Amino acid sequence: MAEKNQKINSLIDSSLGRLDELADVNTVIGKPITTASGFQIIPFSKVTLGNLSGGGEYGDVKIVKETDTFPFAGGSGAVVSMKPMGxxxxxxxxxxxxxxxxxxxxxxxxxxxxxxxDVLSKNE
Incomplete structure (x- = not known):
């Protein structure tokens, strides 16, 4: 049973391990833009992440030879949405x-x- 759980845990760990790269702070709070008059304009966004992982076993399938990885089946997917907020x-x-x-x-x-x-009026 522990070996079976290890397969699904490995699948979930590999998919979740990459999500923090997608939600980097430079994605949520953009890099500052400095104008000629010295203003800094910093864009910010809403980032939504979704993750789905799952797996299972085929059971007693006699057609294919059983190996270390068979009869396990698994998959994972992720969705990232970024919306500029201001x-x-x-x-x-x-x-x-x-x-x-x-x-x-x-x-x-x-x-x-x-x-x-607005930027020009503050510059005067």
């Missing part, structure tokens, strides 16, 4: 959070003028 704007004196709505790219295009005006 920006942190640091002018050196204060920080402002600029949130995006449900459609981040549409909102970013619509608010581009506002963002530029």
């Amino acid at each position: 920006f942190i704007i640091d002018d050196g004196k204060s920080c402002k959070v600029l949130r995006l709505t449900d459609e981040p790219l549409d909102n970013l295009i619509e608010r581009a003028g506002e963002i530029v005006r």
Whole structure:
């Protein structure tokens, strides 16, 4: 029984071991962008991770020769979703959070003028 559990544990460990690489801090909080006027604009995102692992045995199958790995069957999969949520704007004196709505790219295009005006007005 311990040998059977080891197979599924190994499968789960190998799939979970890679998820922390996907949720790197630079993925959630982006690298700061420094403007010519000295502002720092830091993007942030929502990262969602999902993992599914499972396995089982075929039972008494007489067609195929039994080996160390047979009759075990297993599989795993992962899903990663990244959604831009907004920006942190640091002018050196204060920080402002600029949130995006449900459609981040549409909102970013619509608010581009506002963002530029806001940054320029603080520069004056």
